[in-house]
Amino acid sequence: MKEKNKIAVILNIFFFIIQILILIGLLKIKQYHYMGSVIIATSFFIIYIFIENKYNLYLNNYIRTIAMISIISHSFLGKYLNLYITSFSFDIILHIFGVYAFTLLFYSLVNQLISKHYFSRSYEVIFTILLGISLGTILEVIECLIDIMVQSEIPHQLSLIDTDIDIISNIIGSILAAIHLFLIDFKLIK
DSSP states (O other): OOHHHHHHHHHHHHHHHHHHHHHHHHHHTTOHHHHHHHHHHHHHHHHHHHHHHHTTOOOOHHHHHHHHHHHHIIIIIIIISOHHHHOHHHHHHHHHHHHHHHHHHHHHHHHHHSOOOOOOHHHHHHHHHHHHHHHHHHHHHHHHHHHHHHOOSSOSOOOHHHHHHHHHHHHHHHHHHHHHHHHTTTOOOO
């Protein structure tokens, strides 16, 4: 087993332990309506890990770590500590950071799954920004669908202004991911 794979396994185990502890904590304080969100976020990462192992993909440990930090922040800070409700800036910061992290994750995944041709750096920047904006848009659609289907006491999209701020934050996260990749010459894959 390569050293990077050992670190990835340790990070994955640490992530699952933290998420389970958050679920137990939510159960203990009777915040059942938040548990579904934590389970879904964790499930998506489990699916990614399954795909990564099945297709022998590589995820840089930096990207793995920031994606996990994003999910744990959503689960612990946002849901368990209720910062989505009590802090206006938390949602903005997490949208920026989360889209930054998941843009890098999906950029890595897409670059391993499609046939590689030489693309100019300008193309890579535009592709990265559009990938992040697309991910952010999908996130907003999911939030809208959850609000319509579940009709929870506290909606994910409080108002049109909240949605607009989320979209702007997603664009900022996408641009930060593109700048990061550009500065390291798009070498975060291997």
